[in-house]
Amino acid sequence: MTTTNLCLLCGSQSLPCARIVRGEVTVLHCPTCDHIFTTQVGNADTPSAGANSTETTQDYTQSLIDSQTTLRAEFLEQARRRSAVMRKSLGKDQLSILEIGCGAGGLGQGYVALGHRYIGLDIDSRVIALAQGAGLDARHLDFMDFESPERFDVICFSQVLEHALRPRAFLEKVKTLLASPAFIHIDVPNHDTLAGVLSRGAGGLGTRYGGINYPEHCSSFTHRSLETVLSSVFGGKVRVFNATPVDATWGQVRHKSPVHKAFYAASRLLGRESILVATVEIPPPG
Numbered sequence: 498m499t500t501t502n503l504c505l506l507c508g509s510q511s512l513p514c515a516r517i518v519r520g521e522v523t524v525l526h527c528p529t530c531d532h533i534f535t536t537q538v539g540n541a542d543t544p545s546a547g548a549n550s551t552e553t554t555q556d557y558t559q560s561l562i563d564s565q566t567t568l569r570a571e572f573l574e575q576a577r578r579r580s581a582v583m584r585k586s587l588g589k590d591q592l593s594i595l596e597i598g599c600g601a602g603g604l605g606q607g608y609v610a611l612g613h614r615y616i617g618l619d620i621d622s623r624v625i626a627l628a629q630g631a632g633l634d635a636r637h638l639d640f641m642d643f644e645s646p647e648r649f650d651v652i653c654f655s656q657v658l659e660h661a662l663r664p665r666a667f668l669e670k671v672k673t674l675l676a677s678p679a680f681i682h683i684d685v686p687n688h689d690t691l692a693g694v695l696s697r698g699a700g701g702l703g704t705r706y707g708g709i710n711y712p713e714h715c716s717s718f719t720h721r722s723l724e725t726v727l728s729s730v731f732g733g734k735v736r737v738f739n740a741t742p743v744d745a746t747w748g749q750v751r752h753k754s755p756v757h758k759a760f761y762a763a764s765r766l767l768g769r770e771s772i773l774v775a776t777v778e779i780p781p782p783g
């Protein structure tokens with residue numbers, strides 16, 4: 498499927514900056530907001546892909562499944578830490594939380610244990626079955642098809658926005674589901690990650706160019722592009738920062754080898770951590 502050379506976030510005319518997949522896929526850069534995206538997206542026939550999103554690698558999905566039971570304590574601790582930030586921002590103890598791309602529901606179980614109301618959505622039936630098995634209100638559907646009369650205090654989506662074929666439309670849909678005040682937490686792969694340096698220096702390497710990894714990640718975000726689109730769609734107080742996967746609050750609960758941990762430490766020293774985190778605090782009206 499061929500897309501457009503208009504920026505997926507701001508609509509500006511974008512320019513080629515790299516070629517990947519043996520030169521078959523062009524990567525574009527938006528000079529206005531700094532977004533990076535591919536001219537084509539793959540049509541993958543896997544349970545992790547849908548009409549509005551690209552697939553997730555089998556390895557990543559398997560890590561969600563594997564970590565569900567073995568890293569339960571880590572998920573609970575991360576939910577406790579994030580919950581503390583959200584409660585402080587919103588000034589109340591019990592929150593309604595919508596998680597888009599909830600995986601096997603590791604964090605969701607933590608939120609429920611902390612007394613929050615929680616709904617998780619995921620496009621992949623394999624992980625939703627596990628989340629439902631854990632007693633969560635977890636629904637197997639594409640977020641773009643989600644409808645609810647409820648408005649949520651918190652909407653969060655981790656490693657999801659880079660899979661959206663129309664990321665701005667995705668964010669605009671999020672906006673329609675927010676209570677007021679509200680808190681949003683997002684994380685995406687960082688285009689300026691240490692792991693992407695080589696591919697960027699080479700003008701594209703294999704399937705990769707910075708945070709682009711075709712066909713899974715067809716959009717790649719920088720600090721500037723993420724901050725720009727969030728400010729434009731939501732207003733409020735937008736904060737964008739880097740984190741490593743081992744960050745206790747904003748990292749990823751996964752099994753990590755000593756080699757990975759050493760790499761994260763190096764990326765941190767260089768200010769090129771692999772995760773770009775954003776929080777948006779939307780104040781009450783008036």
Ligand SMILES: [Zn+2]
Pocket residue numbers: 504505506507508509527528529530531532
């Ligand atoms: Zn743009």
